[in-house]
Amino acid sequence: MSIKENEEFRPKIVAFCCNWCSYAGADLAGSSRLGYPADVKIIRVPCSCRVNPMFILRAFEKGADGVIICGCHPGDCHYSTGNYYARRRMTLLFSLLDYVGVEKGRTRVEWVSAAEGVKFSATMNEFVEKIRSLGKNVRLEDLRCRN
Amino acid sequence: MKYSYYSGCTLRTKAKSLDVYARASAKALGFELEEIENWQCCGGVYPLGSDEIATKLSSVRALNEAKQKGQELVTMCSACHHVIKRVNDDMKNVDDIRTRANNYMQLDEPYAGETTVLHFLEVLRDRVGFDKIKEKVVNPLTGKKIGAYYGCLLLRPSNIMAFDNAENPTIMEDFIRALGAEPVIYPYRNECCGGHISLKEKERAASMCNEIVKSASGFGADMLITACPLCMYNLNKNSAGDLPVYYITELLAEALGVKEEVAK
Amino acid sequence: MQRIGVFVCHCGSNIAATVDVKKVVELIKLEPGVVHAEDYQYMCSEAGQEKIAVAIREKGLTGIVVCSCSPRMHEATFRKAAEKAGINPYMVEIANIREQCSWIHKDMEEATKKAVILARAAVAKVNLNAPLKPGESLVTKRALVIGGGIAGIQTALDIADAGYEVDIVEKTPSIGGRMSQLDKTFPTLDCSACILTPKMVDAAAHEKINIYTYSEVEKVSGFVGDFTVDIRKKARYVDMDKCTGCGVCQEKCPSKKAPSEFNRGLNKRSAIYTPFAQAIPNVPVIDADYCVKLKTGKCGLCEKVCQAGAIDYTQKDEIITQKYGAIVVATGFDVIKLDKYDEYAYSQSKDVITSLELERIMNAAGPTKGHLERLSDGKAPKNIVFIQCVGSRCSDNRGKSYCSKICCMYTAKHAMLIRDKYPDVNVTVFYIDVRTPGKNFDEFYRRAVEEYGVNYIKGQVGKVLPQPDGQLLVQGVDLIDNKQIKMEADMVVLAAAIEPESSVRKIATMLTASIDTNNFLTEAHPKLRPVESPTAGVFLSGVCQGPKDIPETVAQAGAAAVKVVGLLAKDKLLTNPCTAKPDELLCNGCSTCANVCPYGAISYEDKLINDHGIRETRRVASVNSALCQGCGACTVACPSGCMDLQGFSNRQIIAEVDAICR
């Protein structure tokens, strides 16, 4: 891949945000005008524990280059323990994905509270930067899905 | 227990006693200071500039040698400790400095801050333990009222030096107590002695040192102790000389009963 | 197939300035299921909502997508509008193209592209939405207030006056809180006790208010309208019904070495004690750590002198379980520990004190009986230095990043009171900024300078150096004169930052109320819902939500009370219909879902199942939708994939993923 192509590479990034903390944190980043690249698209879920590993596999299958899951800080889950489930499930899933060739940098779990607009924006900037450096994801993608 | 030991230039010359008493005391306390080979001068002041690499390399060499031996690196002089500890922190936490320093060094395996840097006092506190030292004291310095002089370099910046509470330290006071003497706490113990300015501006160093000595004796100290040859020089040369100043290791050797041995 | 209408909001220029709304309309029309799309200046306005209603009627819409601000702002608005126009409110989805698009992107082309993708995702989801019907739950007409300071007292009084039962849980032996420790209050110099004590008495006397002092909340379960709370009533060792409050036990108690919490540890109290003279209830407690009888079995003097026979060394902690419809957090604050600010010599010198300690010294019931004197030698000070912002506005790792808000004013108060009572004492204040936004606040501060001759110096203090003669050498800077200053003082007073009371984190976790990095409780919306927690049924009162002075605290306490009353006035609440739902055909009865459910909402029943003509009795999961809160943990845990979450179903989320990755 040439440098020029690399510059133009706009990754597809799916962010799952829990309704109580991270989605509110994203809203706060927005109302505070703390920017991050348009490559990130947020899907609202009630809790990070609602994120089924299937959704992440599906995203990669459909051509996503990175997936990030954001939830409440440990101990602060609106449903008490949901983020712990998410953490355990994702640890397992991410090492499996790494094994099949989806690098660890393409997946991430981050805790962002409703008050952490700054952190949300910083995290997304960092994550997009990371995905850009990793380039296009070629594993798991269902080529029949390509336009 | 063996430690890698970085004595530094002054301890081989003007501050020989700081060094020899340290080695003798270490022996008495059951650990050994194994001087690293071919050490080079640390430069005396930590190069603050984020783009200064060459001036940090002598510290990296010493740190890497300790790493090779799998030992902790012990320093004695406050300046050496300050420089080496901060360079080690850079190598551990600052990507740019680490990469560039390793590019210069061309080591078999890059150095990334693996070595633990300990000041001699930290060895006494955290590895030997002041309680243990207390047990080993044969000539307790009973009745002596000692003011600890910390100076700047051991304590600040505290987030990197992590030596003690920078504004209200206790390590030297605990050390003094372990030797059977009474520590005198005075607010100038972490004020600057003037450092390198005593070369060109003697009067300023003098006024700073006099403040320190005045405060310590005002609170009842009859002597001061220090770990730094430059502080020693400034306090001796540039103060009215009201209080005698000793190296920490000399008092330690005396209390442990090994001072006479060294003198021979 | 749904018939979907898409409504793109300009939000004035908030969206339209960065997103080409016409283009969004044009492109979204091409999506499957979309039969109508239009844009409008303000979709949330009445005219905007009317547009939705008209489109529903005229185009027979079955689903709605509104591309606008965050669903946290207006989802409820648009759902109501849809319902009024005759379709199920849960057929509405929001594409957040303001907070998550127009406000964070600058490039119009890029923002428009993203807005279209977000709209497509919402359309894809609505295509799979199904009408949902909320259930109903009953409201317990009783409120719990955690914390018995001025915030808690005021909230409880206002709720009780509206006719509802309120319980106050206070962890110390008396209500009153921080305000009871203050001597005078700004900006009128009222005596704090004089204005607080009547309120304490009112609360204690109110027939609808029940006060649990020396008690702590131990466990919370349930949800809005129906919380169940365990309260630990700590052993007081004094029978509250028998005690007459005569105080003889406290006089006779031989153990008088416990540091007085009320006087900030500046003097000692007896092992059996009431924190202060006006304590409510006026019933002492025995401090087990200091009581000779409880520690060694000997003594028992208090029992002997108590004529009422109220002492009971065998008392045990008691757990009270109570149901509440609403909970108010009013846990208040404490001043930070100063161990990271030793340059000010707080731990080295007794004459370096915090402002709250000065408050006790100035108070007639304090350790010096209200005489201004040095704690080291009891001498009257001639020079006092105040240092502002100790631990506030610090972005290093030592202090707090926020402004503590109250210090500028209380320091002006202290300076003025000292100059008033002791005109020969010199008072110097080192400040960074003097912040006095409040009614009559700046006038108050200016009085300190202009009428009372308080010496305000713009600059900070670097170090306080105790001298051998007991004086304190203060080394600071005057940034206006551009001079370093070394001045001697007899006393130094530190305006230490305030922080939320340490127990608040535990309480927030029990309530699943969110908390920020500084341990302040988060409000549901920083501007529009400042007294509600994002957790339904939990409300915020006082400093637990952010630094506040007394008038602001009282105002917020009243506001929280109104919200509680509004909730308790309802007989029934609608429950969230986005609950888990098993597909009984797929369920194999393994119990995995029940094990991960934090609410115990899943049970199992033996049920006759018709599986493609085969009729058999199977053990299948059953969700109690009144208990289910809709987190979705079970949906992922289910190995057979039978459990799904209504409103956030697997198919819906996958449709969103697909739309985004398309």
Place this chain on the structure above:
Amino acid sequence: METAAKQADLIREISGVNPYKCMKCGKCSASCPSYNEMDIKPHQFVSYVLHEDIESLVNSKSIWKCLSCFACVERCPRDVKPGKLIDAARQLVVRQKGQDFLLADEIPELLDPDIPQQLLVSAFRKYKR
């Protein structure tokens, strides 16, 4: 001579300091043992860098008066650490040839028999390239 803006950038880069974080409390100047010797005070260093007046900084005597005692670094509540700015300004000077504050010729008369090596080494580092 580069432009003022470039030099200000250079100082920011060498020092690693973000002068925008300063809230102008003056705690650095309140802590500085060399305050009275300095023509430009520690807190002013921050605003001089902000206003890109590097010319004044490199010509000030303050850069030779700082003791590197790190009191300002330790106590700065905003993580600005003006001592690093002062050292960076000094670096800008000593990195240019012939700008040494200490001349070889003047050394002999400054020496005395008790001077520790450490003092000479430190002084060389601080005063010379």
